[in-house]
Amino acid sequence: MSAMEKLNGKVWKFGDDISTDHIAPGRLFHLRTNLPEMAKHVLEDADPEFASKMSVGDFVVGARNFGLGSSREHAPRIIKLAGVSAVLAKSFARIFFRNAINVGLPVLECDTDQIDQGDELEVDLGAGVVKDVTKGIELTFTPLPPAMVKILTDGGLVDHYKKHGRIAVDDV
Amino acid sequence: MGLTLSEKILTKKNKGARAGEIVIVEVDVAAAQDGTGPLSIEQIEELGGKVANPAKTIFFIDHAAPSPRSELSNAHQTIRAFAAASGAQLSDINEGIIHQRLVESFVSPGDVVVGADSHTCMSGGLGAFATGMGSTDIAIAMVSGKTWMKIPETFRIVVGGEFQQGVGAKDLILYLIGKIGADGATYKALEFGGEAVLNMDLPDRLTIANMTVEAGAKAGLFPSDEKTRRFLASLGREADWQELRADPDAEYERVYEIDLSALEPMVAAPPTVDNTKTAAEAAGVELDQVFIGSCTNGRIEELRVAAKILRGREKHAGVRLIVTPASRQVYIQAAKEGLLEDLVEAGAIITGPGCGVCVGVHGGILGDGEVCLGTSNRNFQGRMGNPKAEVYLGSPATAAASALAGKIVDPREI
Numbered sequence A: 001m002s003a004m005e006k007l008n009g010k011v012w013k014f015g016d017d018i019s020t021d022h023i024a025p026g027r028l029f030h031l032r033t034n035l036p037e038m039a040k041h042v043l044e045d046a047d048p049e050f051a052s053k054m055s056v057g058d059f060v061v062g063a064r065n066f067g068l069g070s071s072r073e074h075a076p077r078i079i080k081l082a083g084v085s086a087v088l089a090k091s092f093a094r095i096f097f098r099n100a101i102n103v104g105l106p107v108l109e110c111d112t113d114q115i116d117q118g119d120e121l122e123v124d125l126g127a128g129v130v131k132d133v134t135k136g137i138e139l140t141f142t143p144l145p146p147a148m149v150k151i152l153t154d155g156g157l158v159d160h161y162k163k164h165g166r167i168a169v170d171d172v
Numbered sequence B: 001m002g003l004t005l006s007e008k009i010l011t012k013k014n015k016g017a018r019a020g021e022i023v024i025v026e027v028d029v030a031a032a033q034d035g036t037g038p039l040s041i042e043q044i045e046e047l048g049g050k051v052a053n054p055a056k057t058i059f060f061i062d063h064a065a066p067s068p069r070s071e072l073s074n075a076h077q078t079i080r081a082f083a084a085a086s087g088a089q090l091s092d093i094n095e096g097i098i099h100q101r102l103v104e105s106f107v108s109p110g111d112v113v114v115g116a117d118s119h120t121c122m123s124g125g126l127g128a129f130a131t132g133m134g135s136t137d138i139a140i141a142m143v144s145g146k147t148w149m150k151i152p153e154t155f156r157i158v159v160g161g162e163f164q165q166g167v168g169a170k171d172l173i174l175y176l177i178g179k180i181g182a183d184g185a186t187y188k189a190l191e192f193g194g195e196a197v198l199n200m201d202l203p204d205r206l207t208i209a210n211m212t213v214e215a216g217a218k219a220g221l222f223p224s225d226e227k228t229r230r231f232l233a234s235l236g237r238e239a240d241w242q243e244l245r246a247d248p249d250a251e252y253e254r255v256y257e258i259d260l261s262a263l264e265p266m267v268a269a270p271p272t273v274d275n276t277k278t279a280a281e282a283a284g285v286e287l288d289q290v291f292i293g294s295c296t297n298g299r300i301e302e303l304r305v306a307a308k309i310l311r312g313r314e315k316h317a318g319v320r321l322i323v324t325p326a327s328r329q330v331y332i333q334a335a336k337e338g339l340l341e342d343l344v345e346a347g348a349i350i351t352g353p354g355c356g357v358c359v360g361v362h363g364g365i366l367g368d369g370e371v372c373l374g375t376s377n378r379n380f381q382g383r384m385g386n387p388k389a390e391v392y393l394g395s396p397a398t399a400a401a402s403a404l405a406g407k408i409v410d411p412r413e414i
């Protein structure tokens, strides 16, 4: 994705502590090698209707500690595969955050308390601004650390590695 | 200023770096399991299919072991074929759970360990810097032999006093997670010290390190000392031991003090691990299933505790009791000591060593509305295979005592 990209979509709001078990449950373990199929169940245990009702471009908006739990990278991958343009939350669990960047899913830390289910958002990744069009408010999100910006703009960690022939985040 | 354990280990080749700085570190051990490994392999293949250090690149087939479905059997084939082609190590379905296997055979004090599994932090009990990552990070670590990370700031946990009868390491870590919160240590390392930690045997250190990720931590570390040396010696690996401790003047972001003499048996109520109560407060919750096992609490010492409580008695008729030794070594030892017999006589079913029950992949999946008390490390909605069921977490003693009672009890009551 381009760092300057602008994203538009509707909000799907979730609460605190959305775990990777909510996003990609263990009972769907056999689908881990079939991610398009697993993506049809994304976030099923937090909202069984999410996958069928969301539209491509929509946002997943959580609250505290989004993505806690297992290291399964399938979680951010199926969120991305389902067509979600970014995940916004007040805070993220560490492994999920790193995985999301590695697979090219934008994760934005901002005060999501003011954002509600169904709101229309415009996100300007380059400017670091989230506009809640429904509410007519603007929020700023915490900029990513430069190392992660580099990985994200290179297209994820594998492309980063291919491009530089090494992990090249020590000079940012 | 002195160095924390994390700083010591992560700056072996980055002299002078300190907490907060980003470093590229050489990886001593890189691991993945059957849930995360296939995705790593896909990316390693994309990068040419070679691994930098085959002897210390290990794939564990444990989450679906033995495989309950053809899709998973096929994923296992992928792993076996890749291990054969790349020279990477394979720990197949009979060997046991990734983290137990890592400490038994692969990790040494002072190592940098990365694993495509969040509880990789368990190896920190041996005095390694061990952290969980996703499949892509692990693929790059396997291919390049390196990874990047920010050296974490450290919370020091100073533990004093002695465990009371019926109270143990699991109660301590549950108590601590309740105190810090499920995200209270995000990005931080937890480093354990104090007189009680120096007296603590390795199995207890491993239980504690295992669950540090449940407070959000990147790693949980213990010093490598005489206890560590003896543990490695018992595995025939004394040569892998080195002494390692934080400098006395290391800088900690925060210090917590815990007095074991005041600690009670704890449980974590659904749906988050920081939702802790004393076992006495949760007493009376009716159970359909009790699970004793997982990388947190499936070691021989923990099976001994459970067997001692269950020996000569019968589990409550209303509960299913499932016991999973953490590894083949543990299984053999439990058989030799007669523990398996004690447990089966008490009404338990013993599974092969693996993850299936803990992670809700197969074996022991809960029905709608059912309640389980497990010695595992997560109680999230859906964790044991059914989002309409509930999971409580407790110690092996609490689990065994509760299996007798058919409901949660304080193990000191039995």
Ligand code: SF4
Residues within 6 Å of the ligand: B063, B097, B098, B099, B117, B119, B294, B295, B296, B354, B355, B358, B359, B376, B377
């Ligand atoms: S026993 Fe449970 S927590 Fe441990 S590695 Fe297996 S699935 Fe993960």
